Amino acid sequence: MKTLVLVGGGHAHVEVLRRFAQDRPPGVRVVLISPDAHTPYSGMLPGLLAGHYSREDCHIDLRPLCDRAGAAFAMTRVEGIDLAGRRVRCADGQTHQFDALSLDVGSTPDLRSVPGAAEHAVPVKPVSALLEAWRDMETRCERRPAGRLRLAVVGGGAGGAEVALAMRRRCRREDPGDEPAIAIVTNGLLPGHSERARALVARALAGRRIALMGGRLVVRLSAGEIHCASGERVPADLIVWATGAAAVPWVGQSGLACDDRGFAAVNDSLQSPSHPFVFAAGDVASMTSRPVPKAGVFAVRQGPVLTGKKDRIDRAFMRKYQAGRTPP
Numbered sequence: 278m279k280t281l282v283l284v285g286g287g288h289a290h291v292e293v294l295r296r297f298a299q300d301r302p303p304g305v306r307v308v309l310i311s312p313d314a315h316t317p318y319s320g321m322l323p324g325l326l327a328g329h330y331s332r333e334d335c336h337i338d339l340r341p342l343c344d345r346a347g348a349a350f351a352m353t354r355v356e357g358i359d360l361a362g363r364r365v366r367c368a369d370g371q372t373h374q375f376d377a378l379s380l381d382v383g384s385t386p387d388l389r390s391v392p393g394a395a396e397h398a399v400p401v402k403p404v405s406a407l408l409e410a411w412r413d414m415e416t417r418c419e420r421r422p423a424g425r426l427r428l429a430v431v432g433g434g435a436g437g438a439e440v441a442l443a444m445r446r447r448c449r450r451e452d453p454g455d456e457p458a459i460a461i462v463t464n465g466l467l468p469g470h471s472e473r474a475r476a477l478v479a480r481a482l483a484g485r486r487i488a489l490m491g492g493r494l495v496v497r498l499s500a501g502e503i504h505c506a507s508g509e510r511v512p513a514d515l516i517v518w519a520t521g522a523a524a525v526p527w528v529g530q531s532g533l534a535c536d537d538r539g540f541a542a543v544n545d546s547l548q549s550p551s552h553p554f555v556f557a558a559g560d561v562a563s564m565t566s567r568p569v570p571k572a573g574v575f576a577v578r579q580g581p582v583l584t585g586k587k588d589r590i591d592r593a594f595m596r597k598y599q600a601g602r603t604p605p
Contacts, residue, residue, distance in 0.1 A: 278305065278306050279305050280373075280374060280375050281306070281308070281375065281377045282308045282365055282373050283310070283348075284310050284355050284365060284380050284382055285311060285381040285382035285383065286339045287381035287559045287561075287576055288381070288577045288580065289381045289577070290580070291316065292579075292584075294307075294339075294343060294346040295580075296580070296581070297346035297347070297584070298342070298345035301346065307348035308350075308351060309343050309351070310351045310373065311350070312352065312353060313352070313405065314338065314352055315339065316336065316339055317337075317404040318337070320574065322404055322439075322440075323439040323440060323443040325443075326440065326443035327446035327447050328447050329446075332408070353371065354368040355368075355382070355527070358533075360532050360555070363376065377554050377555075377556070379555075380528065380555070380556070380557040381557070381559045381561065382525050384402065384523060384524060384560035385400055385403070385522065385523055386402060386432070386518045386519060386522065387522065388400060391497060392497045393498035393499055394431075394518055397500055397516060398516040399515065400517075401437075401440060401518065401519045414426070414515050415447075426458070426515075427513045427514050428458065428515045429459070429460045430444075430461045430519055431495055431519065431520060432520040433463025434467065434520075435467060435470070437519035437520075438478050438481075438482065441459055441460075441461050441482065441487050442481065442482070442485060442487065444459055444517075445487055446485075459486070460488040460490050460511065461487060461488070462490045462493050462495060463493065464491070464493060464494050464495075466491055493505040493506075493507070493511075524539035524541075526539070533549055534549055534550050534551035534552075535563070536565075540561060541563065543556065543557050543558075543565065544566065546582065547562060547582050550565070556583060558579040559575075559579065562579075
């Protein structure tokens with residue numbers, strides 16, 4: 278019997294397990310490794326912050342999903358991969374042998390490029406850490422007038438704008454003067470989007486009393502302050518970091534072929550060009566032929582590709598794997 282190890286409970290692997298529950302592959306032992314038993318759907322995060330959803334609404338329980346798919350579940354964090362020995366090393370000291378490996382561990386906002394960001398900002402991912410920080414902020418709101426609190430989002434992409442709008446919705450009061458001050462600090466709003474899209478979002482932010490502090494290059498963070506290249510300082514009681522994505526370090530350290538940012542390079546079949554028995558999907562993957570944004574909607578679409586059910590894309594995963602030969 279061959280062993281397929283799925284590292285990460287991301288959107289693509291959730292779809293793989295769902296499909297395996299419907300049509301379980303014969304002769305294959307499946308293991309899912311994830312540090313959390315509940316995986317969030319990132320597209321619902323703004324709605325969760327805004328109060329539209331409960332935590333249960335937008336988290337998937339991985340244990341029963343694995344049970345239905347006939348997969349073993351290991352609740353631990355992967356710390357490295359031995360590609361030559363085909364072993365995954367985990368934080369709990371265990372190792373897991375594999376014949377085929379699939380990575381769906383997502384990404385995290387890049388905290389390494391700005392001094393002080395790791396110590397003084399809360400990244401939008403992992404979602405669990407952001408929710409914990411948000412619960413703490415809500416407690417602080419209850420203890421003192423909300424108008425004295427200052428919330429800031431660093432990053433003017435779609436995710437940063439959504440988070441800022443969600444925070445405003447959650448903090449909305451009958452008296453606008455009693456609401457926390459919310460600002461987006463960014464070098465540019467919605468880079469890569471159309472001028473009309475930027476104008477619509479800017480109008481939505483202004484209508485909800487969210488300050489758009491554009492043209493600011495953040496160079497350093499200290500306790501309670503954002504430092505800009507111009508010398509300007511922006512005070513904040515909570516700093517949410519929503520900048521460009523960074524790769525998990527051990528992916529590049531493993532010896533897998535990666536792009537210049539450390540994300541696993543894959544072809545249209547989501548297969549590594551350097552190690553054909555390794556696949557990657559979601560934010561951790563970088564498609565060499567047609568790059569896609571780091572967004573959950575693309576990870577969801579990649580689940581069927583991993584199971585070989587996407588008619589328009591080479592069915593490289595389970596069909597060739599079950600045949601007992603390494604896919605080309």
